[in-house]
Amino acid sequence: MPRDKAPIPRTLRTPAQLEAAGLVRPDALPELERVAESFAVAVTPAMAELIDPTDPADPIARQFVPTGAELDVRPEEMDDPIGDDPHSPVKGIVHRYRDRLLLKPVHACPVYCRFCFRREMVGPGSEALTTAELDAALAYIADHEEVWEVVLTGGDPLVLSPRRLGEIVRRLNDIPHVGIVRFHTRVPVVDPDRVTAEMVDALKGGRAATWVMLHSNHWREITDQARTAIGRLVDAGIPMLAQTVLLKGVNDDAATLTRTFRALVQARVKPHYLHHGDLAKGTAQFRTSVAEGRALMRELRGDVSGLCQPTYVLDIPGGHGKVPLTPDYLEPGAEPDAWTVTDPRGGRHPYRG
Known part of the structure; x- marks a missing residue:
């Protein structure tokens, strides 16, 4: 604008x-x-x-x-709303799910979102992992053969230099049981010039596949410059997904979400998650109710392409993991194998099977 x-x-x-x-x-x-x-x-x-x-x-x-x-900090709001700390056996590692974990090499971001669930942990002066700490984190991954996917987050890992990113990717590729290296980032939309050919080369793995999860909440973020940055990644063979946070006053209406998800798909990024707002300190102004979120997802289901449909999820406070908050379309009937199915427009239909 x-x-x-x-x-x-x-x-x-x-x-x-x-x-x-x-x-x-x-x-x-x-x-x-x-x-x-x-x-x-x-x-x-x-x-x-x-x-x-x-x-x-x-x-x-x-x-x-x-x-x-x-x-305005509410009693229910927390320093660590999704419970990273109890699942952090080594500095820089969060191992909440058996087959995947977070690797947080840095706690700085190019922008600081006012609704961030890690806002107590990130910011200027928040240190990156030292060489010894990164070695220990990578050793933890190497010692846990159940870990198939490593998610680099933080902070935003794409604030690191291409040299540092390339080193981390190479070392993860050297761990035989790691199959996926996933980067969570806002950089392609908030600082698109940072996505250089050198960075793209650093992100590309070898044996393990690299994926990028883009955080974008509004269609206006998907500028020409952002589309160019995304194109550099996708054209290099790096598949991209997107996660969006449902935010009051930003995107809490079906028209805005539709336009946002369509903009992402046109940029070749598949919407993956729509997050319900976390209970981070000072973020009550952004949170919708679960009922409002479910109603929006039902409204999207009828007339918006399936490519544009993310899963609406809640990260349960206390570190218990993500669960879908999907609307219900199926009810059991009075007889075995009898169901009533509700279509996207509210019509109800009998079904057996």
Whole structure:
């Protein structure tokens, strides 16, 4: 979206920088400084240029620009809402599921989402794993032959240099039982220039397959530059999925979700998960109800291509894993093998089988 001010040359990291760029009001600065004391701030030029500062409901600003609402911390909100810590046997590893685990080599991101479920753990000054810590994490993976998939997350692993990324991918490829190396990232949409040919070469595995899971929440994030970055990955043979967070005031209506999922599919990225909002501190402003999310998924089912249908999931607080929150379409009948099936428009039909 066009802006009246000059282009923004660098990532905005303080409330004062946001104010100078015209993204927050001067009278909001004292409150936003309090927010920044607890939660990291960063808005890349690619995202700042998309924000319409005249629109108080701008969905890009809502995701990245801090507000005083983040100071409202509810009793049910937690430092570690999805329970990473109890499943972290070695620094940098979260092993919640038998055949896959998280490897978190870095806790920095190019942007800091205001709804982030790891917002207590990420930010400037959050260290990357040292050489010894990375060695220990990779040794853990090598020692656990049940681990088939390694998910690199953090933070955003694509903030690492291509040299460092390539080293990690090579070392994972040297572990015989690792079959998939998956990267979770926001970089192709929030900092697309970072996706260079050198980075793509670093991500490509050898024996193990590389997948990229893109985090994108709104169709306006899928700019021409983002499509170019995604194209570099997909054209290199790296398949891509997407995860989206259901966010009040950003994408909590069927029209926005439809347009977002269609934009992803047109960019050759398959929507995989629609996450229900986590109970992270200061994020109540973003959370919908489960009932609202289920109703949206039912609305999408009827008239939107199956390619655009993610699974609506909840990461159960306390580290118990993800479960689908899918609407119900099937009810048992009075007799064996008798069912009633509800179609996407609410019609009910008998079925035997």
